[in-house]
Amino acid sequence: MLQSRLFMNLKGIGISFVPRYFFQINLSKIFNEILKYNTKELEEIQVRVRYYNKINQFFTPTEKEKIGKFPFKKTSYAFDAYEISKYFKDKFLWNKDFNDVKWTFKDPTICKSRPLENNKNNILLKLDKNRHFCFLKDDLIxxxxxxxxxxxxxxxxxxxxxxxxxxxxxxxxxxxxxxxxxxxxxxxxxxxxxxxxxxxxxxxxxxxxxxxxxxxxxxxxxxxxxxxxxxxxxxxxxxxxxxxxxxxxxxxxxxxxxxxxxxxxxxxxxxxxxxxxxxxFLDKKKEFHIGILVLAKYFYYSKQLDLNELGYEREILELIK
Incomplete structure (x- = not known):
């Protein structure tokens, strides 16, 4: 566990030195990849995006923290969030809480966990996945x-x-x-x-x-x-x-x-x-695409992401609304 966490930290720090611009120019390409799934897969993706992000009204982020700011604490959460957020413009703002959350937020907030009830403002990303998303092969019947x-x-x-x-x-x-x-x-x-x-x-x-x-x-x-x-x-x-x-x-x-x-x-x-x-949860590419759509929905409803500017307003909007 210690070795895997060290490797994760080194990998995360290394990626943070790559200018985000080189990731951001690929957002349209990622949207295009998503739209190549068949109808059944797109329906399954849509269900999961709506499950993680239940926001359906426009809002304004209250914390005013830019996503381009790279934090060096709660590193496992930060690196996992960065894997997705780096594809969006540095100036975009978000509310986030990288703690073990058991409460409901007043404003839409990116987090790892939420209560099962009254959780509309708790928007889930796949965070701390090195610890939590560990699937094993069991040879013993x-x-x-x-x-x-x-x-x-x-x-x-x-x-x-x-x-x-x-x-x-x-x-x-x-x-x-x-x-x-x-x-x-x-x-x-x-x-x-x-x-x-x-x-x-x-x-x-x-x-x-x-x-x-x-x-x-x-x-x-x-x-x-x-x-x-x-x-x-x-x-x-x-x-x-x-x-x-x-x-x-x-x-x-x-x-x-x-x-x-x-x-x-x-x-x-x-x-x-x-x-x-x-x-x-085993298709890593699809998991990444769902994460992109969850954040795209957050930035769309916070009036920061212009889908029309990217040329995908109707198709992507259909998946995230």
Missing amino acids: FENKKDIAVFRGAVYQTHRKEFFHSYFNKTFCNIGDTSKEASQYRKNFLSKKEQMGYKFIISLEGNDVASNLKWAMSSNSLVLAPKMTCETWFMEGALKPNYHFALIDNENLAQVIDHFRTYPKEAQEIIHNAHKYIKQ
């Missing part, structure tokens, strides 16, 4: 895995402490706190590969979303998760309980595990649905 549930992570938040209070040291699960602080719930670190040796992987929200949800859903294990309250680019709000993951709480974990031990085919159906859901 469900039947051959350990017959209990697993979780490893830092236990700072109240909801995680309450969960651990209910289930720590129970025989049907192996859960442990891996934070650096002294903890009654401390257990040894387990790698992602080691956790994939269990039939059931527990996914608990942290400061916003659960950081292990994506890779856990890409495994051949069944994801167990409480009702979700936040979402990111992964569209956690579109996930269906007991269809994409098994719904648990602070009282029913033993019963849920026992049920899927008894009916393993039901577990495998949910795992299959999770894998199918993940496929929409």
Whole structure:
């Protein structure tokens, strides 16, 4: 993880020295590439752009921060945002918040996460993707895995402490706190590969979303998760309980595990649905194009991007309105 983050930082800093003009002159070309998708793909892109950016009225950015300003803090967020924003004019303004967001903004703001309810002004970009968008190949089939549930992570938040209070040291699960602080719930670190040796992987929200949800859903294990309250680019709000993951709480974990031990085919159906859901995020080029359209919509409705000037007003507007 440390090496990958270092590589990301070096790559991001290197790109920041390339004049943005050389990226901006390609925006029309990118729009043209987008319009080459077939009708079904364009419909799917349109749905996702509208999901991430729900703005449909003109507004004025309040922070007055130019997107051409390159920040050197929250680097993983900044570099991911820069990969998209560098294609738009330096003078464009935006409101952004590169924190773990669980609240609703008063004005349209670019961010990584948002609450599931009343989130119109929280406009999602694919940020901190090096950590969150990690999909893994699992060579171990469900039947051959350990017959209990697993979780490893830092236990700072109240909801995680309450969960651990209910289930720590129970025989049907192996859960442990891996934070650096002294903890009654401390257990040894387990790698992602080691956790994939269990039939059931527990996914608990942290400061916003659960950081292990994506890779856990890409495994051949069944994801167990409480009702979700936040979402990111992964569209956690579109996930269906007991269809994409098994719904648990602070009282029913033993019963849920026992049920899927008894009916393993039901577990495998949910795992299959999770894998199918993940496929929409695997096309890197399409992910980039959707990000471009999300920001294009932001700058269009903030009256900064003139689509007519680029010659794509009708076609691109149809995708982002």
